[in-house]
Amino acid sequence: MSFTVRKDEAKGVVIVGIDGQLIVGNRHELKQRVLDALADGERKILVDFSATGYIDSSGLGVLVSLAKKMREEGGELRLAGLNEDLKTLFELTKLDTLFTIVDSPDEALAGF
Amino acid sequence: MTLPARLAVERRPVPGAGFSVRVPADLGLVEEAVDLVARHCLASGLPPRRARFNLRVALCEALANAIIYGNAADPSTAVDVDVTLSDNTLTLRVADEGPGFDPAAVPEPTLPDGLDATGGRGLFLIRQLMDHVYFNDRGNQICMVLRRV
Numbered sequence: 323m324s325f326t327v328r329k330d331e332a333k334g335v336v337i338v339g340i341d342g343q344l345i346v347g348n349r350h351e352l353k354q355r356v357l358d359a360l361a362d363g364e365r366k367i368l369v370d371f372s373a374t375g376y377i378d379s380s381g382l383g384v385l386v387s388l389a390k391k392m393r394e395e396g397g398e399l400r401l402a403g404l405n406e407d408l409k410t411l412f413e414l415t416k417l418d419t420l421f422t423i424v425d426s427p428d429e430a431l432a433g434f
Numbered sequence: 435m436t437l438p439a440r441l442a443v444e445r446r447p448v449p450g451a452g453f454s455v456r457v458p459a460d461l462g463l464v465e466e467a468v469d470l471v472a473r474h475c476l477a478s479g480l481p482p483r484r485a486r487f488n489l490r491v492a493l494c495e496a497l498a499n500a501i502i503y504g505n506a507a508d509p510s511t512a513v514d515v516d517v518t519l520s521d522n523t524l525t526l527r528v529a530d531e532g533p534g535f536d537p538a539a540v541p542e543p544t545l546p547d548g549l550d551a552t553g554g555r556g557l558f559l560i561r562q563l564m565d566h567v568y569f570n571d572r573g574n575q576i577c578m579v580l581r582r583v
Contacts, residue, residue: 343465345464345465345494345498346461346464346494346498346502347461347462347463347464348465375486375490376487376490376491376494377491378491378494378495378498378556378559379495379498379553379554379555379556379558380498380553380556382555383552383553384552386550386551386552387552390550407483407486407487410487411491411559414544414558414559414562415543415544415555415558415559416544416549417549419549420550
């Protein structure tokens with residue numbers, strides 16, 4: 323499991339990639355990466371799940387928390403690259419109604 | 435099978451009957467434990483999507499609940515995972531050392547008022563992803579059954 327953080331300078335979007343799982347054992351690391359970007363003045367965050375295996379409820383909870391925080395700070399968190407299993411998780415929990423979920427990272431970037 | 439450090443695995447005397455894993459109450463070990471069980475179940479013929487997704491998410495939730503709530507994250511405690519494979523089903527029992535809880539008292543997490551809560555979805559996901567879920571009377575052991583077909 324690892325996280326990658328890069329910035330699309332043209333769009334001003336910080337892209338956080340999750341390689342592996344987003345679960346109870348590493349959720350705080352994702353939270354810190356996003357909060358660090360927020361503290362640096364970033365207001366557009368894209369979480370890329372293209373290389374993510376599975377997410378548990380702790381991971382979902384961190385995403386909810388970060389989305390709230392981003393809104394409070396006048397920013398936006400978008401999600402992209404979810405496979406069918408991950409989409410199912412968001413649909414089951416109805417969290418697909420809370421997030422902007424886009425098929426591909428490129429599509430998400432274009433929409434910011 | 436290479437066993438991750440600190441996970442104690444005990445196989446049944448009958449080949450293919452299943453095995454048990456004792457997981458120290460450390461959230462950092464959850465992924466290893468889930469991976470160990472999922473790989474074994476995949477090798478035993480569980481359909482890939484069920485091993486990759488349903489089993490992994492549900493077991494991850496059960497272990498996290500057992501460590502955080504059941505064992506109060508006390509590092510001197512452990513959680514026991516028992517895996518039984520039959521021709522038609524995979525049965526996972528996850529037991530903690532806590533006093534137990536009342537699963538009927540857990541609120542529904544998909545109602546509009548609670549949708550933006552940051553927790554409370556674990557048991558709901560388990561129920562959605564497994565075919566049968568039940569608890570022992572004390573409420574410190576969850577039994578999760580997944581059909582193999």
